[in-house]
Amino acid sequence: MNLSTKDKLLEAAKQLFSEKGYHETKISDIVSKAQVAQGTFYIYFKSKEDIFLQLIKKIHQELLDRLSKYKEISGNPQTILTMLVEEFLEEVYKNRELAQIFFGQLLGINEEFRQLYIKKISDIQQVLKDILSRFYDEESSAVLSALILGFLRQLFFNCLIEKNLTLDQMKRKAYIALNIIDRGVC
Amino acid sequence: MNLSTKDKLLEAAKQLFSEKGYHETKISDIVSKAQVAQGTFYIYFKSKEDIFLQLIKKIHQELLDRLSKYKEISGNPQTILTMLVEEFLEEVYKNRELAQIFFGQLLGINEEFRQLYIKKISDIQQVLKDILSRFYDEESSAVLSALILGFLRQLFFNCLIEKNLTLDQMKRKAYIALNIIDRGVC
Amino acid sequence: MNLSTKDKLLEAAKQLFSEKGYHETKISDIVSKAQVAQGTFYIYFKSKEDIFLQLIKKIHQELLDRLSKYKEISGNPQTILTMLVEEFLEEVYKNRELAQIFFGQLLGINEEFRQLYIKKISDIQQVLKDILSRFYDEESSAVLSALILGFLRQLFFNCLIEKNLTLDQMKRKAYIALNIIDRGVC
Amino acid sequence: MNLSTKDKLLEAAKQLFSEKGYHETKISDIVSKAQVAQGTFYIYFKSKEDIFLQLIKKIHQELLDRLSKYKEISGNPQTILTMLVEEFLEEVYKNRELAQIFFGQLLGINEEFRQLYIKKISDIQQVLKDILSRFYDEESSAVLSALILGFLRQLFFNCLIEKNLTLDQMKRKAYIALNIIDRGVC
């Protein structure tokens, strides 16, 4: 594949941010990995923050879109949740690198990014809650969304630790958790 | 109270790290908040990393100690878990600032800190799993510990968003979640 | 002449090191004399040590090359020695500034530089000894090389003291000394 | 032996300056080696320069005194020179550490010390020349003093390189050199 200069930069940045973190990744690292000149970076991005935000927004929007469609899908909560969790895991697994940036790096950069993170995670939790509130009361929906989102993040975290955890193994663990939750809420 | 110079620096660092994050906190900020000279910092700490690590190790050890004692306490899982979760919330709530550093900042600094974070979170999850495995099989314990720890982190995260969330409100949410889980695992 | 930025820095460093010595020369002095920005220095050199070493290696290699060719030149010792000493004085006189750095500064910097100095002076003494050992026995060659090298350094030192000592006056003193030595070794 | 605080500091400084050089030796090194407090240093010495100068002056004065007495001793040049060189080697060998500071470090510190060095070496060379001018004409005396002093410094330098060179071995080399010079000047 023959990537455009901008895509080469985005790809290089994605890998480096997820490997080394925001602050340890230098513009010079990005351009050298992308094999372009230092100045070329600034043709496409205003700053390091800028390229980082573009990556963040991309992963977040994709995840939100995939989850949002379950707001309208009909079925029993168990089935919908199972599908939703599968979709979440698939999306996150596919974009492990970006997800790591999103879930792991955003909080530690500066106040602006911290606000962004809070906003974006709240968005995700809100989508979950909206879906759940079709079946449960307000308070239960809130607790359940925290329970599920927290579990998914923890699962993803475990996936980072045990590098060889496969998507199927994650799904299996998720089914067990969903089963417990499902039986619990009856 | 009349703090020692070292404690003045630790206290200033704690506040600044939790407010502005690791990278946005400059050593010059710390010494100016602690009202000591620039060079004084280096009498007590080798570097910014050093003072940060000292803070991290402190919060982690305290949390681990409080949780570990439940390994030996007898009772039914519901009771033990409730006590443990209360203790976790109390400890974390008491040290909100340090906890925010621990859960929010550590991943985004550098590879060394990332490894430390993984190690320390795994430690906590392991303690949880040890307690649970007295009552449940291996796989259930693993899933349950992820479920609970994930939920607690999510709860704590919500506490950061809605600044006025009280400890009692957090506990109430935790009881609901524990109830769901408890009914689910039967 | 239009020097490259690197050469501007080397030239400025050479002058400053020989005037003020290694430790009194600040990187800020070098860049300000070279009329480039502070950061520019670090594009070309890792540190102050680095630029210093590059200068040292240059002067040493040039001197060694000029002396080494006398290993193969045929003639009687008196003639060879005279030519060699002339060459030494010319080279050193031409690069008075660098030579002063080499002979005067290297010992006083740190252990690493001290080792380098010992190695490099030994190299020079060895070349002298190799040339002499074609005519004299082992022990005489060793003593003679120390005698000649010591004298040349002392002469160079006198040149530094009496700023107006010309190359020809140094040569004249050298001839006298060589005469004494030549008559003495018969 | 029970050294006074001042002597403990001088002794520690002597060792450290000769091992690590002037700039690499920190006041904190000196006081810690002398086992006194940081502030104690300033009771006895105005500054780092001050203690260094006191050491330098000591070695220089002792050397000068030992050499000066040969101005008045009668005898043939060969005998006088031999005794003088022996005395020089003994003095320098005895105070190897200080001598290394004197001959090796002084030039590389700053302009003030450079002037001092030039002055002090010239003093030594002058004493030599005064002694020699009782037997030889002006120009020969100048060359001879440079020849002898240069050789002695070179010999001392070799002693630093080959750590196990004994005083007797140095003397033996000196006799050979003096013999050559003696035969040469006739």
Add this chain to the structure above:
DNA sequence: AATGAATGAGGTTTCATTCAT
């Protein structure tokens, strides 16, 4: 569009010196 040398603000770190006890 692409280059990459040059910039300099802004941080970290060192260490000789002071001073209250």
Add this chain to the structure above:
DNA sequence: GATGAATGAAACCTCATTCAT
């Protein structure tokens, strides 16, 4: 005399960003 914690000036070094080509 002796202490040693505190000081802060002065150095070093990094790296996001600019700009002439």
